[in-house]
Amino acid sequence: xxxxxxxxxxxxxxxxxxxxxxxxxxxxxxxxxxxxxxxxxxxxxxxxxxxxxxxxxxxxxxxxxxxxxxxxxxxxxxxxxxxxxxxxxxxxxxxxxxxxxxxxxxxxxxxxxxxxxxxxxxxxxxxxxxxxxxxxxxxxxxxxxxxxxxxxxxxxxxxxxxxxxxxxxxxxxxxxxxxxxxxxxxxxxxxxxxxxxxxxxxxxxxxxxxxxxxxxxxxxxxxxxxxxxxxxxxxxxxxxxxxxxxxxxxxxxxxxxxxxxxxxxxxxxxxxxxxxxxxxxxxxxxxxxxxxxxxxxxxxxxxxxxxxxxxxxxxxxxxxxxxxxxxxxxxxxxxxxxxxxxxxxxxxxxxxxxxxxxxxxxxxxxxxxxxxxxxxxxxxxxxxxxxxxxxxxxxxxxxxxxxxxxxxxxxxxxxxxxxxxxxxxxxxxxx
Amino acid sequence: xxxxxxxxxxxxxxxxxxxxxxxxxxxxxxxxxxxxxxxxxxxxxxxxxxxxxxxxxxxxxxxxxxxxxxxxxxxxxxxxxxxxxxxxxxxxxxxxxxxxxxxxxxxxxxxxxxxxxxxxxxxxxxxxxxxxxxxxxxxxxxxxxxxxxxxxxxxxxxxxxxxxxxxxxxxxxxx
Numbered sequence: 001x002x003x004x005x006x007x008x009x010x011x012x013x014x015x016x017x018x019x020x021x022x023x024x025x026x027x028x029x030x031x032x033x034x035x036x037x038x039x040x041x042x043x044x045x046x047x048x049x050x051x052x053x054x055x056x057x058x059x060x061x062x063x064x065x066x067x068x069x070x071x072x073x074x075x076x077x078x079x080x081x082x083x084x085x086x087x088x089x090x091x092x093x094x095x096x097x098x099x100x101x102x103x104x105x106x107x108x109x110x111x112x113x114x115x116x117x118x119x120x121x122x123x124x125x126x127x128x129x130x131x132x133x134x135x136x137x138x139x140x141x142x143x144x145x146x147x148x149x150x151x152x153x154x155x156x157x158x159x160x161x162x163x164x165x166x167x168x169x170x171x172x173x174x175x176x177x178x179x180x181x182x183x184x185x186x187x188x189x190x191x192x193x194x195x196x197x198x199x200x201x202x203x204x205x206x207x208x209x210x211x212x213x214x215x216x217x218x219x220x221x222x223x224x225x226x227x228x229x230x231x232x233x234x235x236x237x238x239x240x241x242x243x244x245x246x247x248x249x250x251x252x253x254x255x256x257x258x259x260x261x262x263x264x265x266x267x268x269x270x271x272x273x274x275x276x277x278x279x280x281x282x283x284x285x286x287x288x289x290x291x292x293x294x295x296x297x298x299x300x301x302x303x304x305x306x307x308x309x310x311x312x313x314x315x316x317x318x319x320x321x322x323x324x325x326x327x328x329x330x331x332x333x334x335x336x337x338x339x340x341x342x343x344x345x346x347x348x349x350x351x352x353x354x355x356x357x358x359x360x361x362x363x364x365x366x367x368x369x370x371x372x373x374x375x376x377x378x379x380x381x382x383x384x385x386x387x388x389x390x391x392x393x394x395x396x397x398x399x400x401x402x403x404x405x406x407x408x409x410x411x412x413x414x415x416x417x418x419x420x421x422x423x424x425x426x427x428x429x430x431x
Numbered sequence: 432x433x434x435x436x437x438x439x440x441x442x443x444x445x446x447x448x449x450x451x452x453x454x455x456x457x458x459x460x461x462x463x464x465x466x467x468x469x470x471x472x473x474x475x476x477x478x479x480x481x482x483x484x485x486x487x488x489x490x491x492x493x494x495x496x497x498x499x500x501x502x503x504x505x506x507x508x509x510x511x512x513x514x515x516x517x518x519x520x521x522x523x524x525x526x527x528x529x530x531x532x533x534x535x536x537x538x539x540x541x542x543x544x545x546x547x548x549x550x551x552x553x554x555x556x557x558x559x560x561x562x563x564x565x566x567x568x569x570x571x572x573x574x575x576x577x578x579x580x581x582x583x584x585x586x587x588x589x590x591x592x593x594x595x596x597x598x599x600x601x602x603x604x605x606x
Contacts, residue, residue, distance in 0.1 A: 202585065221580070222580055243557060247550045260554070288555070290554050291548065304548070304550075306551075311548075335549075375546065
């Protein structure tokens with residue numbers, strides 16, 4: 001993040017004022033039946049740097065959002081320990097906390113967060129660890145603490161230290177709308193507008209290393225696929241074909257990109273080698289073939305096609321060149337996304353005229369509808385496979401919402417202004 | 432354009448008449464005067480024929496333009512369909528008639544309602560724009576004059592849900 005180009009920097013500064021209103025807030029609507037009660041004592045701030053963030057509050061928000069934890073209200077705490085010597089288990093048993101997390105923040109430009117997790121019932125320390133990094137990234141450091149605590153207590157790798165892309169649209173009744181492509185932390189904080197346009201922006205997508213993004217922009221009055229480096233801000237227009245230029249999807253090895261082009265007639269799936277820009281045509285059918293996504297092993301592509309009459313998910317095997325239909329349940333299944341395990345696939349599923357997010361198990365071919373909202377679309381799975389972020393409608397406004405892959409946990413992320421849509425959850429990010 | 436052959440024929444006749452008049456006389460003054468008068472008459476007649484033809488062409492053009500304007504530039508579609516409805520065909524016929532009198536290029540923008548996924552709708556919007564383009568090409572408009580772009584569900588006319596809004600958004604706009 002040090003080599004931010006002058007152009008991107010000025011764009012960020014220019015747009016700094018408008019980021020606040022695009023910020024998302026979180027409202028948890030449903031959690032698990034018996035969430036784990038955890039107390040997160042305010043972290044002691046011992047550093048020379050001014051206090052900029054409430055680290056414990058960031059961690060508390062993360063764990064609450066997972067739906068699997070019920071953080072203890074800070075006002076109910078009988079003490080504020082920040083070292084092991086200050087921990088009195090009876091104070092925490094008294095308020096029915098099962099676990100206690102304490103921590104200390106020190107340093108100035110480089111921060112060091114030491115933290116310790118205790119099992120209140122067993123009266124024992126579970127583990128202690130340290131996270132360190134630049135002070136400007138203190139929220140990301142706090143998310144990394146959340147990741148460690150979450151993994152220790154659930155056995156599942158945490159995905160809090162990740163980021164989101166989304167598109168927001170501010171309607172302008174007297175003229176053209178404003179489209180914005182925004183990058184934010186996984187909790188919606190620290191939104192940065194990457195691109196603003198009076199023409200549509202859609203289909204944001206991450207490179208597998210999380211360092212680049214791809215999207216479709218109509219800024220040339222026609223759809224074109226762009227890629228953008230998040231560190232340098234450098235942009236490159238990848239396509240400018242007649243007709244559709246859509247659905248960019250990075251291959252797992254990062255070397256190529258699947259996309260939809262209709263330059264040869266009907267919409268078909270192509271793969272572009274990103275170094276040579278050479279295209280290979282994958283599908284050749286008069287029907288609509290769109291929304292390609294790679295299986296995590298890189299050996300096959302899933303895509304949406306209405307070759308059977310209505311949109312359904314198909315799989316193209318890149319080794320054999322064979323195509324098979326994947327979904328049969330319901331009249332409409334589209335825009336697949338696959339978890340890293342290669343087994344859980346989420347789709348937009350229509351039943352009884354309503355559009356929901358459904359989970360399709362690629363091993364058993366069983367489908368489970370996860371959402372009860374309507375006009376749900378654009379599902380995106382967290383890199384640890386635990387949660388699905390998607391776009392839906394609340395009244396007349398587009399909002400983001402999330403549901404756990406078992407359907408047990410739900411929360412929404414309403415924005416203060418405009419329509420929010422097309423969330424794309426980043427992969428795990430390297431430090 | 433259709434008036435031009437008529438004008439051509441009239442002119443040919445006039446010139447032939449003037450030539451015959453000019454040739455029929457001897458080298459007398461009278462015959463020269465007569466030839467000059469005939470030539471002047473021919474020129475006047477030619478001007479009148481041209482003016483009248485231009486007027487007729489302008490009138491015809493205006494009638495076509497009025498008809499096209501009355502037909503509107505938005506053509507609506509049924510849900511998940513790219514089939515042209517009869518009223519859309521009738522409206523397009525008016526535009527096709529007008530386009531045959533000029534060399535304008537047009538842009539067809541395909542749109543869908545908000546239901547279903549964005550990228551599928553992008554493809555559906557293109558299918559709708561192509562269906563209008565194909566109808567125009569079959570009826571004599573060269574395909575190089577027609578550009579098609581799909582906006583999918585990104586640019587609704589009517590915000591909000593429900594068929595009353597959706598039906599306004601499933602459309603192709605001629606620009």
